[in-house]
Amino acid sequence: MRILGVDPGLTRCGVGIIDANADRSVSLVSVTVLTTDKDLELPQRLLQLRSELAALIEEFKPERIAVERVFAQHNLRTVMGTAQASAVAFVEAAERGIPVDMHTPSEVKASVTGTGRANKVQVATMVGRLLTLPEGKLLPDATDALALAICNAWRGGAGTAPKGALTPAQQRWRDAERQAKKRG
Template sequence: MGIDPGLTRCGVGVVEGTLGRPPRLVAVGVVRTSTGLDLARRLLALEEGLAAWFDEYRPEAAGIERVFAQHNLNSVMDTAQASGVAAVSAARRGLPVTFHTPSEVKAAVTGSGTADKAQVTQMITRILRLAEAPRPADAADALAVAVTQIWRGGATNRYAAAVAAAKGKR
C-alpha cells in the first residue's frame, strides 16, 4: 500500500506485484477529512479511513511519502501529523513501514528525481496500464509510492536496518 499523506486529502493506493514483474492496480482513492472539524477529530477520521483500507486490502507493507520542507509551516505540520497517523495505523497491524522521499518516488517511476506531478501521473498510468489517469493527484501520488515500495521498499528497509545497526555498535 502506498500513502500520500495529507490532512484534507490523503491518497491511498494498493498495488500488487513483486520485483521483476509488472505491478497491478488493486484499488486507489483518497481519505478525506472535513476542514470544519477540530484537528483531533480530523486525525481520528483519517485514522478510521486508513484503518478501513488496511482492513479491507490487507497489504503486506506500507510505503509513505516522507514529508518535505515547504514554505507553509501549517501545511507541513498537517502533512507530518497525517504521516504519523498513517505510520501508526500500519504499525498497529504489524506491517513494515518505509518512508520514501518525493524525489525517490519521482526517480522510481519516471527516472528523474525532479519530475513534475504531471510526469509522475503520466508514468504511473503507463506502468499500471490504466485506461485513464488516476484522480485526484493525491491518488496518483499514492500509487507512485506503492510502486516505489514494491521496487525499492526492501532495499530501503535493509539500508535503514544497516544504519541503525551501525549506530548501535558505537
C-alpha cells in the same frame, strides 16, 4: 507482495494499493483520496482519517506500507497537517506489525520516471502506464500514493538498503556510471 502507499495530508490523503509481482510488473488493487471535514476540530479530523485508513488496511491487508517522507515546505500549517496525518498512518501500521518505509519525493519520481526532477504530469503518465490505467482519471494525491507504492515495490522496502537490492552486475554498472560522472 501487496503494498499500500500513503501520500499523507489532512485535507486530502491519497491512498494507493498495488500488487507487486515477481516479474517487477505492478497492478492496481485500489486507489482513493481520503478527505476530512475542514469544519471539524483537528482531533476529530485525525480520528476520521484513522478510521478510514484502518478500514482500507483491514479490507486490503497490505504486507508493506510506504509513506512519503515530509520535508520543509513553505506553509508550516501544511507541514503540520502532513506530519500529523503521517503519524496516524505510522501508528496504524505499527499496531498491526506491518513494516513501513519512507521515500522522498525525488526517490519516488526517480523510480517511476527515471529522473528525480520529473514533473507531476510525467509521474502521472508513468503511473498510468505502469498500472495500465485509463488516461486522465486520477486525482494528483491518488497518483502520488500509487507512485509511492510502485517506488517501494522496486526499491525494496522494509529496511532493505537500496544497495542490497542491486545485483552484483547492477552494482558494477552503477559504480561505472559514478566513475563516468566524476570524469565528466
